Amino acid sequence: MRAVVCDRLDGDPSVLRVAEMPVPEIGDGDLLIKVGAASVNFPDVLMLSASYQHKPELPYIPGMEGAGTVVAVGAAVTPWKVGDRLIFGVKPGAFAEYVKVPAAGHLMRVPDGWSDAEAASFRVGAVTAFHSLVHRAALKAREVLLVHGASGGVGMAAVQLGKHLGARVIATGSDDRRLAVVREQGADFVVNLRTDDMVSVVKGLTDGRGADVVFDPVGGEVLEKSMRASAYGARLLVVGFTSGGPTKIMSNHVLIKGLSILGVRAGETARREGTGYFRDYATELPKLAAQGVMRPHISHRFPLERVADAMRVLIDRQVIGKVVIEI
Ligand SMILES: NC(=O)c1ccc[n+]([C@@H]2O[C@H](COP(=O)([O-])OP(=O)(O)OC[C@H]3O[C@@H](n4cnc5c(N)ncnc54)[C@H](OP(=O)(O)O)[C@@H]3O)[C@@H](O)[C@H]2O)c1
Numbered sequence: 001m002r003a004v005v006c007d008r009l010d011g012d013p014s015v016l017r018v019a020e021m022p023v024p025e026i027g028d029g030d031l032l033i034k035v036g037a038a039s040v041n042f043p044d045v046l047m048l049s050a051s052y053q054h055k056p057e058l059p060y061i062p063g064m065e066g067a068g069t070v071v072a073v074g075a076a077v078t079p080w081k082v083g084d085r086l087i088f089g090v091k092p093g094a095f096a097e098y099v100k101v102p103a104a105g106h107l108m109r110v111p112d113g114w115s116d117a118e119a120a121s122f123r124v125g126a127v128t129a130f131h132s133l134v135h136r137a138a139l140k141a142r143e144v145l146l147v148h149g150a151s152g153g154v155g156m157a158a159v160q161l162g163k164h165l166g167a168r169v170i171a172t173g174s175d176d177r178r179l180a181v182v183r184e185q186g187a188d189f190v191v192n193l194r195t196d197d198m199v200s201v202v203k204g205l206t207d208g209r210g211a212d213v214v215f216d217p218v219g220g221e222v223l224e225k226s227m228r229a230s231a232y233g234a235r236l237l238v239v240g241f242t243s244g245g246p247t248k249i250m251s252n253h254v255l256i257k258g259l260s261i262l263g264v265r266a267g268e269t270a271r272r273e274g275t276g277y278f279r280d281y282a283t284e285l286p287k288l289a290a291q292g293v294m295r296p297h298i299s300h301r302f303p304l305e306r307v308a309d310a311m312r313v314l315i316d317r318q319v320i321g322k323v324v325i326e327i
Helices: 042-047 116-120 123-136 153-164 176-184 198-205 221-228 251-257 266-273 275-290 304-315
Strands: 002-005 017-020 030-040 065-073 085-089 098-102 144-147 168-173 189-192 211-216 230-238 260-263 298-303 322-326
Touching: 002 304, 017 304, 030 085, 030 116, 030 304, 042 304, 065 098, 065 116, 085 098, 085 116, 085 123, 116 298, 116 322, 123 153, 123 211, 123 230, 123 266, 123 275, 144 153, 144 198, 153 168, 153 176, 153 211, 168 176, 168 198, 176 189, 189 198, 198 221, 211 221, 221 230, 221 251, 230 251, 266 275, 298 304, 304 322
Parallel strands: 144 168, 144 211, 168 189, 211 230, 230 260, 298 322
Antiparallel strands: 002 017, 030 065, 030 098, 030 322, 065 085
């Protein structure tokens, strides 16, 4: 099979090459999926420089999520069968013609009417947004939700889910053209961090109160300012650090405002907590998808051979929703 291979971690996607690799052999509890599409996530970029918490052994096939059709099932596999169209997560291995996944992992049927590209773009954003807003922050209707990195994959899913849960959603980003799409995806207000004063805009929109919940995949100055844009007793979700690295949090701001700082590790929590979380993902996410909630917006599509260009879209901050590799 053709697959993208990484055999050197120097941080630049140009090291990636397409090579002929053996089709994975499946065990009794596994499925073999012919991948239709896979999508790019920021952790794929971080893994290339060994900056992500999970460090795969070299050489590895990148790609954390995709969708395709089951072509073989192990002897002990239920309920999936050959021909099923499934959304899968893998750690990593999605940028290939075939992928092996455990049937006991978090798999989901492709919603009716969705393309492989849309399906391949759903899982990471949806799981991260759901775990953040529902499990961690318990977001309530009419609360004010401030979403950073809203033109990216997990940020846009948080905008869509927050709106569905009845929150007033204020979304931030750094480009008016991409923020216009965020607005179409459900944000009530958008703030361009390059041209607007985020703290005063949020305060102005909330009669001086600030946001009740902050979803932050960006970190750095954005997280620091978010404390000033937060309401008393707000919940701050620390989701990621696309701005470059971990951020020092001022404990006096946490105290004065009675803030709750909530770390988000969507995949790891499901692995540690087990069935309850998996059950939520298995029951709630398909329902939301069927209702069209968190249906991904795709801004760029590339063939497997152009995987480096696909990753550069994220690095260059050009993404609007998701970047897909069609296989
Ligand atoms: N905690 C979890 O469980 C979990 C799960 C999945 C992902 N994540 C994390 O969430 C973050 C976002 O992932 P993603 O896949 O949504 O990424 P993405 O699609 O590339 O979106 C990231 C957004 O961050 C903004 N950004 C601000 N400064 C940036 C910079 N210096 N470089 C690149 N982007 C920058 C960009 O918006 P503007 O250009 O408009 O500012 C961009 O839209 C990553 O840190 C990832 O590791 C966490």
